[in-house]
Amino acid sequence: MNFPTEHPQFITITVFEWKHLLKPDKYKELILDSLEFLVKEKRVEVYGFVIMSNHFHLIWQIQEPHRREAVQRDFLKYVAQQIKFDLIDNHPEVLKHFQVNKxxxxCQFWKRNALSTDLYSSDVLTQKLDYIHDNPVKAGLCQLPEDYYFSSARFYLQNKNEFGFLYHYDGGE
Structure with missing residues (x-):
């Protein structure tokens, strides 16, 4: 497998102070919708993901001429704003837990300086995919990786692209 000049990245986004902000499925769905938008706009290709209650992992590749820093910033800012709007309207008491004096x-929803690692080989990419797909199993949320809905595991293990925006890392959709 030959990667283009820009390599896929493994990225971990952690909720500020590891709070369980993403526990409601509507916030996980918001992340999925945002990823779908980025793919449709040809800003990224998404190879894998898992969304947990207090963090999420992505394996994505930024598409030229876009830059990782800008795409990541805009993505996280948009998701945070949408969550904030929902909290203001529906859960103002929860919003108080994310107030900061900066x-x-x-408000702050994401831990600063998200971990992002370039993936230079398909072996390392596969290792990261296995790691993220095992997250829900290790957390006791399911028995098998493919049983957890907010993950790309079914895409790889059962050939089901339920989300419509995933790309197989070796070239297939």
Missing amino acids: QDRK
């Missing part, structure tokens, strides 16, 4: 913001 110069540039009043």
Whole structure:
């Protein structure tokens, strides 16, 4: 497998102070919708993901001429704003747990400096896919990786592309 100049990245986004912000499925769905938008706009290709209650992992590849920093910033900002709007309307007491006294913001949903690692080979990419797909099993949320809905495991293990935006890392959709 030959990767283009820009390699896929394994990225971990952690909720501020590991709080369980993403426990409601509607916030997981928001992340999925945002990823679908980025794929349709040809900003990224998504090879794998898992969304847990307090963090999520992605394996994605930024598409030229876009830059990882800009795509990641815009993606996280949009998701945070949509969650904030929902919390204001429906769960104002929860929003208080994310208030901060910072110069540039009043709320913080994501831990700063998300972990992002370039994946230079298909072996490393496969290892990261296995790792993220095992997250829900290790957390006791399911018996098998493919049983957890908010994951790309079924795409790889059962050939089901329920989300419509996943690309197989070796070239197939």
